[in-house]
Amino acid sequence: MKVISELKTALQNNQFYLHYQPIVDLASGKILHAEALLRWKKENGQLSLPVNFIEVAEDSGLIIEIGDWVFKQVCQFLKELAPINQNISIGINVSASQFNSNKHSALDWISHLEELGLTSSQIILEVTEYTMMNQNARVAQKIALLHKAGFKFAIDDFGTGYSSLSALRNFNFNYLKIDFSFTRQITHSKSDEALVRAMVTMGAGLGLHTIAEGVETEEQRQALLGVGCVLGQGYLFSRPVPGEDFIKLLRIPAANAG
Ligand code: C2E
Ligand code: CA
Ligand code: CA
Numbered sequence: 001m002k003v004i005s006e007l008k009t010a011l012q013n014n015q016f017y018l019h020y021q022p023i024v025d026l027a028s029g030k031i032l033h034a035e036a037l038l039r040w041k042k043e044n045g046q047l048s049l050p051v052n053f054i055e056v057a058e059d060s061g062l063i064i065e066i067g068d069w070v071f072k073q074v075c076q077f078l079k080e081l082a083p084i085n086q087n088i089s090i091g092i093n094v095s096a097s098q099f100n101s102n103k104h105s106a107l108d109w110i111s112h113l114e115e116l117g118l119t120s121s122q123i124i125l126e127v128t129e130y131t132m133m134n135q136n137a138r139v140a141q142k143i144a145l146l147h148k149a150g151f152k153f154a155i156d157d158f159g160t161g162y163s164s165l166s167a168l169r170n171f172n173f174n175y176l177k178i179d180f181s182f183t184r185q186i187t188h189s190k191s192d193e194a195l196v197r198a199m200v201t202m203g204a205g206l207g208l209h210t211i212a213e214g215v216e217t218e219e220q221r222q223a224l225l226g227v228g229c230v231l232g233q234g235y236l237f238s239r240p241v242p243g244e245d246f247i248k249l250l251r252i253p254a255a256n257a258g
Pocket of ligand 3: 156157177179180213
């Protein structure tokens with residue numbers, strides 16, 4: 001109850017902000033996309049990470065309002081990026097309960113983008129297998145509507161859930177994000193390497209771009225390239241950073257030269 005009331009205050013008092021983590025071409029380090037990650041600076045100045053509050057936000061329904069705020073922030077940031085780079089797409093994490101609620105309007109999202117003169121294909125909606133698994137008619141309809149409107153979709157935390165393959169069969173994703181538990185093991189375990197290779201091959205066969213999460217070491221980068229993975233994100237390249245720092249990263253020639 002305490003967290004719920006704190007979250008409501010957080011929305012009213014602008015205590016949320018976003019960090020952006022670059023998604024790069026593993027071979028060159030060039031920044032191609034970013035993922036928006038939610039941060040909360042509490043009244044007492046303490047930083048809170050999503051793990052501490054997303055679940056409460058989902059269970060209380062506050063995730064709809066928070067998710068709408070995240071979406072609008074990302075649109076604003078895309079607008080800021082437009083003069084610098086119009087090819088960047090930004091990933092937004094969406095929860096099952098968000099799409100499941102009738103308070104969330106996909107049409108509002110579409111018209112918000114239009115009002116700002118942005119292209120929907122610059123937004124990647126990151127959904128987990130769990131979201132796909134719990135698809136009722138409303139969620140399915142919403143996803144189909146956004147897909148038709150040009151939004152891109154990524155399947156997040158791939159390999160950790162139960163329904164990975166059926167989710168891929170039933171829906172045209174654009175990106176497949178390999179969970180960082182596989183990235184972490186790729187240099188230590190032959191079976192993890194084989195699994196990542198299989199995921200990349202399968203992704204390519206389905207026309208998906210594969211992104212490895214949690215790339216922390218040069219060895220992992222090399223191993224990922226070795227199994228044909230093209231895209232990655234992780235501390236090796238950059239931690240999630242404030243928007244203005246992301247723009248600075250974009251301006252570094254080495255990171256952006258291809
Ligand atoms: P996720 O979507 O799997 O996001 C990736 C998480 O890995 C982020 O944690 C990121 O900071 C972290 N990370 C990135 N690179 C590395 C690395 O090299 N090593 C390690 N150990 N970690 C790395 P974060 O920001 O704490 O977010 C955690 C989760 O919270 C996200 O997992 C996502 O599921 C959720 N989340 C974040 N922002 C939002 C949001 O706006 N809406 C919703 N619904 N969920 C969000
Ligand atoms: Ca994600
Ligand atoms: Ca993930």
